[in-house]
Amino acid sequence: MGAFNGLLLSIYFAINAKKKIFTNYFLSLLLLVLSIRIIKSVFFYFNPNLSNIFIQIGLSACVLIGPFLFLYLKTYSEDEKPSWTKHVIPYLTILTILGFFYPYVEHRTIWSTWIIKAISAQWMIYIVLSFKSIHPVIQKIKGKENLRKIDIWVLSIYLGVTLIWLAYTTSAYTSYIAGALSFTFILYVNVLLLIFRASNGINFFQEKEKYKNKEIDEKTLELIGQKLSIIVEKELFLHPNFTLEEAAKELKVSKHLLSQYLNEILGKSFSNLIREYRVEKAKKLLETENNYTIESLGYDSGFSSKSTFFTAFKKTTGMTPAEYQKSYLK
Template sequence: MIESNQLLFFFSALGVFNGFILSIYFAINAKKKNFTNYFLSLLLLVLSIRIVKSVFFFFNPHLSNIFIQIGLSACVLIGPFLFLYLKSYKKDEKINWKKHVISYLAAITILGIFYPYVEHRAIWSNWIVCAIYLQWFIYIVLSFKYLRPIFTKIKEKESLKRIDVWFLSIYFGVAFIWLAYSMAAYTSYIVGALSFTFILYLIVLLLIFKTNSESTFFNEKEKYKNKEIDKETLDLIDQKLSVIIEKELFLNPNFSLDEAAKELKVTKHILSQYVNEVLGRSFSSLIKEYRIEKAKKLLETETNYTIENLGYDSGFNSKSAFFTAFKKTTGLTPAEYQKSYLK
């Protein structure tokens, strides 16, 4: 029994130790590469503080009350840092981190001063902790909207970037830890700590076994740093790109970056860099735009075809993919667009 407890302590504490190490690593990495990694660093930090409290309290029920209060208070920042980390990758959204961090930090500090855990354990157990877990859950729900483009890719059977897999891992990891603590009354208090260790090592495996050295999980935008395309090549691609439209190559539902590069007689890497840096979008987004423009023309001229068939004729491989992309781009469904044009 003693040996099993020692193993339990070892594995639960191992996640905490590595969580602190990774938090430091991402904080240092943020200075060199990407400011958004500060949010990831702080997310791991507050998670680790929460988990270390669980570990020591489980094995030492007489743990100092102030330590318990700090551990529980850290939970109030887990949701906000998850939200801010995912949001920080959206180019068109401003990050008002003070509203999401300072306000909650001030609130939990004031509560801690006027209702210290040592004197008000019942209030903390029955009210404050429940409110913290509710706030954590609300932020998990709010953060989901930043994963919608990834789920759209999955639905449309598009290949995911490594950064997409990374975001999914972080999001569902935090959500699973929240669930583990919420269900602790029906399972065991140590489940949350063990979940953190398990999830942390799954995420680390993503780091270790990544195969593409040209991109990183943490800074997809720096993929082409120090590899500028010369002006002659830029002009050449700019001229040749119209070939995709002229030949309507995008009507092939399986038209890929490889095929486009071969058609334009440039390397796959150069074409991808051009589309990302010069046009400011991904290759799949560019092709989707071409298909939407084709769909618009068909909707304006063809009235005997079903809208679903027009989607297939525009290069989309499914009805849902066509409707989703069209509504996202135009703000209207295909039927609404056709109706407004024919008025």
């Protein structure tokens, strides 16, 4: 059922891709190779005598899971379409050569000992490379910002594929639980798709496309740049739970426009901007206040905990708050 639903989803997104939602081509292909891998696992589990050619096809499909995950997520994090040929063609060439000279049916030992391990390592490398694309979503979660539907979607795809890789990698110790996880992932994607499509009648798959194609005019750019100083002047960032929505309301601009300005013009997320403001405030307090604990100065700067204060300060300045204060006093 999971594999069948995965194939249906693959067809669905391929059709959507015809509507110029380019990223859906990669999503369709990702679900296709996942489904082929699941089909192989299901048949092998219930029929160990499965023809070796099907096993080879299923294992070979794993080679393309990582690249298609990477390409799909990358199209959401960057404006330019990634060069898919260098991530797909070389692997298809290698698979063709291996399948011809070292078919699974005649070289099971080589496949089991070396090729499967290489496939797993390659899949893992692409999972690591793909993390950069969802890092902004992680930052939003850390900054307690509201997530868009597309943020939830891409994070779910990333985590789902990662869990499936982990399950297959450890299947020797988990009684092949990967099949159940794969089915659960496909089912979850189905439910998520139905919920998002039904809510407000918005096609959330087009969110990124619309965001990319909407440019901010020069007058608006200048206006937002001037208004940003209000956050510093009023020290709104001192509120630990200060959100993007509250900032947009204070600056009298839309939340979407403010977010787009920060990402495209300043090259940072709202949480990163607020963190920078808080670190600057903390530096001033460390330079002038000697009768208070460093932890209390962190709270006075808008940080919600000692750990977040120390981590943010060290990341921004390269020194701990104590080291900074000591160097300044010298």
